[in-house]
Amino acid sequence: MPPSSPKATMRDVSRLAGVSKMTVSRVLADPGLVSKSTRDRVMKAVEQLSYVPDRVAGSLSSRRTNFITAILPTLTNSNFADTAQGLAEAMRAADYQLLIGYTMYSLTEEERIIRAMLARRPDAIVVAGTTHTKAASEMMLRAGIPIVEIWDAPEHPIDHAVGFSNYEVGRAAALHLLSLGHRRIGALGSRVDCEAKDLRGEARLAGFSSVLREAGLSSELVIRENEAPVSYDHGAWTLGVLLERAPDVEAVFAVSDISAVGALMECHRRHISVPDDLSLMGFGDFDIARQCVPAITTIRIDAKLIGKRTGELLLSVLDGETNLEAIPTVPVNVGFELISRETTAPARTQAMKKPRF
Amino acid sequence: MPPSSPKATMRDVSRLAGVSKMTVSRVLADPGLVSKSTRDRVMKAVEQLSYVPDRVAGSLSSRRTNFITAILPTLTNSNFADTAQGLAEAMRAADYQLLIGYTMYSLTEEERIIRAMLARRPDAIVVAGTTHTKAASEMMLRAGIPIVEIWDAPEHPIDHAVGFSNYEVGRAAALHLLSLGHRRIGALGSRVDCEAKDLRGEARLAGFSSVLREAGLSSELVIRENEAPVSYDHGAWTLGVLLERAPDVEAVFAVSDISAVGALMECHRRHISVPDDLSLMGFGDFDIARQCVPAITTIRIDAKLIGKRTGELLLSVLDGETNLEAIPTVPVNVGFELISRETTAPARTQAMKKPRF
DNA sequence: ACCATACATGTTATCGGTATCATTGCAAGT
DNA sequence: ACTTGCAATGATACCGATAACATGTATGGT
Numbered sequence A, B: 001m002p003p004s005s006p007k008a009t010m011r012d013v014s015r016l017a018g019v020s021k022m023t024v025s026r027v028l029a030d031p032g033l034v035s036k037s038t039r040d041r042v043m044k045a046v047e048q049l050s051y052v053p054d055r056v057a058g059s060l061s062s063r064r065t066n067f068i069t070a071i072l073p074t075l076t077n078s079n080f081a082d083t084a085q086g087l088a089e090a091m092r093a094a095d096y097q098l099l100i101g102y103t104m105y106s107l108t109e110e111e112r113i114i115r116a117m118l119a120r121r122p123d124a125i126v127v128a129g130t131t132h133t134k135a136a137s138e139m140m141l142r143a144g145i146p147i148v149e150i151w152d153a154p155e156h157p158i159d160h161a162v163g164f165s166n167y168e169v170g171r172a173a174a175l176h177l178l179s180l181g182h183r184r185i186g187a188l189g190s191r192v193d194c195e196a197k198d199l200r201g202e203a204r205l206a207g208f209s210s211v212l213r214e215a216g217l218s219s220e221l222v223i224r225e226n227e228a229p230v231s232y233d234h235g236a237w238t239l240g241v242l243l244e245r246a247p248d249v250e251a252v253f254a255v256s257d258i259s260a261v262g263a264l265m266e267c268h269r270r271h272i273s274v275p276d277d278l279s280l281m282g283f284g285d286f287d288i289a290r291q292c293v294p295a296i297t298t299i300r301i302d303a304k305l306i307g308k309r310t311g312e313l314l315l316s317v318l319d320g321e322t323n324l325e326a327i328p329t330v331p332v333n334v335g336f337e338l339i340s341r342e343t344t345a346p347a348r349t350q351a352m353k354k355p356r357f
Numbered sequence C: 001a002c003c004a005t006a007c008a009t010g011t012t013a014t015c016g017g018t019a020t021c022a023t024t025g026c027a028a029g030t
Numbered sequence D: 001a002c003t004t005g006c007a008a009t010g011a012t013a014c015c016g017a018t019a020a021c022a023t024g025t026a027t028g029g030t
Helices: A010-017 A021-029 A036-048 A055-062 A078-092 A107-118 A134-142 A166-179 A199-214 A232-245 A257-270 A287-291 A303-319 B010-017 B021-029 B036-048 B055-062 B078-092 B107-118 B134-142 B166-179 B199-214 B232-245 B257-270 B287-291 B303-319
Strands: A067-072 A097-102 A124-128 A147-150 A160-163 A185-189 A222-224 A251-254 A279-281 A298-300 A337-339 B067-072 B097-102 B124-128 B147-150 B160-163 B185-189 B222-224 B251-254 B279-281 B298-300 B337-339
Touching (some): A010 A036, A055 B055, A067 A078, A078 A097, A078 A303, A107 A124, A166 A298, A166 A337, A185 A232, A185 A257, A199 A222, A222 A232, A232 A251, A257 A279, A287 B257, B078 B097, B078 B124, B160 B303, B166 B199, B166 B279, B185 B199, B185 B232, B232 B251, B232 B257, B257 B287
Parallel strands (some): A185 A222, A185 A251, A251 A279, B124 B147, B185 B251
Antiparallel strands (some): A298 A337, B298 B337
């Protein structure tokens, strides 16, 4: 076996084993179809030539690529990385390969990526979010493959959906802070009037604001600064903005734990005691939120589970055993859970407050 | 244009435009080759049919998939996610698509993934690390495509390499702590006698230990606990192990900032003052290390740059303009940089120490 | 014996593009 | 006017697998 000879093809294997190409194909795809003796002969030839089948050719012929495209805002956010990993693991057993694309939170970039991805003829599309450009939605529909929108709970999914309601997450956060007796309540998010926008974070802010309004509070302390994605710096910076606008703010919700951690560290630097002077909560249940001192109150969503559920859903749709029409198009809701830790505490009466300087 | 008709092929486009398939192919691949009038006609037909070319067929025919496989331990580590993103961005302009695989720090898993990936006929392989199973190395060599080993500086790369010396990183860390006057010095790493092992982290520990030995110090405080990957919990836990073994330890190097942060938080919980009671440093310059209070001394490597450089290298190799033999196979070293922040401080004399209880 | 049946294998025709070479027409060089 | 050369396009042959159907050979029921 010469080291750099042109790669062996199925034809070469078949000749060496003294069978037809088709038999080789069967041995590799479904060994049970071939008698043990020929099978052994074929496998020996495969080894001798160190043959690696060409899935490109196979895909063209079978019209199945075993590719799943996953379109996410970024992999730099550990939550999305978890989802990708969960999805990849769920699909791996069935030999599916993930094609990952980053949109950088831009819808036009998303459209570009979807176009490029569809040329690879994936067997399904997984896309974060429920808002897409018109062209992007049309392309996905026209592709004639299963589509799963994840990380939100759309009222009218294009096809399938796996996620949770970001709006309700925002509401839960506000209700929690209200229930602790706080009245001067703010939030930290990013701007949505630029190319890169975190629409799911915005949905959380919207839910948050709705509760404030219902409680008769103003939502003027809901801060939107900087472009997505949020970062530790974002949290530190926007907390500063908030404190300038309202030095007497009592409680803050950050759209992401990353922001919350940044805000917490900023509090440490400014010698603002959390939760004594300020209650703080985040979203996402990132590892760091649990490890921080004090540990950050957050809303947990199981990002990996979103990937896993999506994978399971896709496998059942793609295996096609079950009647396609029989599979529910009802969005899968993985839910969320508020985890109260050390950064939120009941409001103190005015008298208890020590002056902040 | 019926919404769910079978997808249009190049043949359909050519008929509608009244030209041959080949002309359509040219319009899409290199428009300059076709006269403006035909080009316009073809483009109109493409739009009308909302034709999306089939890259599977194209790849089979042209023997170029425009796939690059990137094999990394995990995407959950933001350093590797950065590298992936840097690589993806560098290759995107040339229309390459990344095929990402996770090994979970297991070499046998790496082999499995390499085999599966090669069936997709990538145009190049990028793989983290320089240690592979024999079979894996052979497969990669036999594939006859460029191979780039990243994240380390091998003496004998299979083909190309882009990274830095983890061993030297470890040495730099130890030298830094020694230069501050510390003598009771420890390190936090993970075990290498299990399936999932962080070999690059181990290289850092090896470099670290070598300096300790040269300084006449024992390396018994170099702790290896838990399986890779390290985590905040890992740092917190192993710091506990270290303190039990040596309550008088003065300085600690963690193989990752993630571990270092975990250790720092554990110090907070135990009311150990950093850096007064204990100097602490990490590796990787993760965002969180900079944001922590106190900010963590670390060794910065530019993970995204590794991806970018790898991409640039590959583009020059793959474009084949330049003579293949002319491209240097000398490993690209992106270097590293020690960033001294607030968690490391000079050793105090015995008298200054307050008792730890 | 005879035919139905299942099992093991082979044959042929694609899948949807691109590489390569062939053809045509026309402007420029001599 | 005649080659030469280039620009624009077409015809044909693959790329390397799988689907679908065809064939041949044992097996068994009656």
